[in-house]
Amino acid sequence: QVQLVESGGGLVQAGGSLRLSCAASGRTFSSYAMGWFRQAPGKEREFVGFISWSDDETYYTDSVKGRFTISRDNAKNTVYLQMNSVKPEDTGVYYCGADRTPGVLVGKAPQFWGQGTQVTVSS
Numbered sequence: 738q739v740q741l742v743e744s745g746g747g748l749v750q751a752g753g754s755l756r757l758s759c760a761a762s763g764r765t766f767s768s769y770a771m772g773w774f775r776q777a778p779g780k781e782r783e784f785v786g787f788i789s790w791s792d793d794e795t796y797y798t799d800s801v802k803g804r805f806t807i808s809r810d811n812a813k814n815t816v817y818l819q820m821n822s823v824k825p826e827d828t829g830v831y832y833c834g835a836d837r838t839p840g841v842l843v844g845k846a847p848q849f850w851g852q853g854t855q856v857t858v859s860s
């Protein structure tokens with residue numbers, strides 16, 4: 738069992754930066770690939786990116802490539818989403834998810850979900 742808690746959301750101006758954290762419980766955190774997702778008001782939840790359990794592979798959706806970076810610290814059971822050059826369309830609730838299979842993260846169906854943290858980008 739893995740429990741996930743996101744933090745770091747808030748209000749940021751367009752062009753600014755924000756770093757989200759996702760703290761995981763459980764001793765098996767390092768064996769899970771971790772993903773980030775977001776959901777804008779009135780829209781479906783969207784895949785943002787993932788990082789493999791071994792930290793040697795990352796993958797991002799096109800709209801955030803070059804602006805967002807996912808990293809993880811297995812010693813702290815934490816995964817991060819560094820958001821740079823944010824845009825108003827990045828606004829939404831951001832969720833982290835965990836699954837042993839990265840492809841499942843791309844399909845937006847991780848085994849475990851966090852509760853989400855709100856990110857609002859003002860223009």
